[in-house]
Amino acid sequence: MINKNEVKKDLYKSKNMANFSHYASGNLYYNVELADGIYQFPIATVEEGETYVVAVASDGIANIDDVVTIELSQDLGDTTFAAEIKGSDLIRWISKAIDKEEIKIIYKKQLYESKSSHLIEE
Numbered sequence: 715m716i717n718k719n720e721v722k723k724d725l726y727k728s729k730n731m732a733n734f735s736h737y738a739s740g741n742l743y744y745n746v747e748l749a750d751g752i753y754q755f756p757i758a759t760v761e762e763g764e765t766y767v768v769a770v771a772s773d774g775i776a777n778i779d780d781v782v783t784i785e786l787s788q789d790l791g792d793t794t795f796a797a798e799i800k801g802s803d804l805i806r807w808i809s810k811a812i813d814k815e816e817i818k819i820i821y822k823k824q825l826y827e828s829k830s831s832h833l834i835e836e
Contacts, residue, residue, distance in 0.1 A: 716753075716812050724749050725801040725808075732801040740784075745820065746801040746808070752821040755811035757795070757804070761787045 724730075725746070732746040741756035763783035770777045789806075801808075811817040 715815070716817060718809050718812050721748060721808060721812070722802075722805055725805065728801075730801045731798050732804050734795070734797045742795055744799075744804060746804070749823075751819045751823045753817050754820045755804075755808055755817040757790075757807045758787050759790060760784045761789075 725748070728747075728749075730747045732744040735743040735745050735754060737743070737759075740760040741758055743754055743756055745752055745754050747753075761784070763785040766781045766783070768779050768781050770779065808817065
């Protein structure tokens with residue numbers, strides 16, 4: 715599991731920007747570069763609201779259905795979500811994604827030991 719404190723330290727130190735990737739099923743998806751790779755996480759824009767019981771009559775037959783409403787997520791407040799935003803400004807949602815195990819690595823950095831080559835003059 716990803717360590718939230720390490721992520722916070724990394725984002726405040728690196729000042730890396732998060733980039734909007736796409737919107738799907740009520741979620742904004744952002745990509746952010748951390749020390750070991752690029753991660754993608756969702757920000758929920760909607761949440762379940764109240765449930766209503768609705769009776770629908772058609773052809774003299776009554777059907778009773780539960781209708782769940784969808785509301786704008788209260789968690790968004792008046793935050794502006796731009797195409798590029800400081801990763802540290804999204805810590806709140808990155809932490810939630812870590813807790814819910816919804817953050818995923820999309821590019822893993824490879825660490826290579828560089829060996830310097832020397833030119834030998836003959």
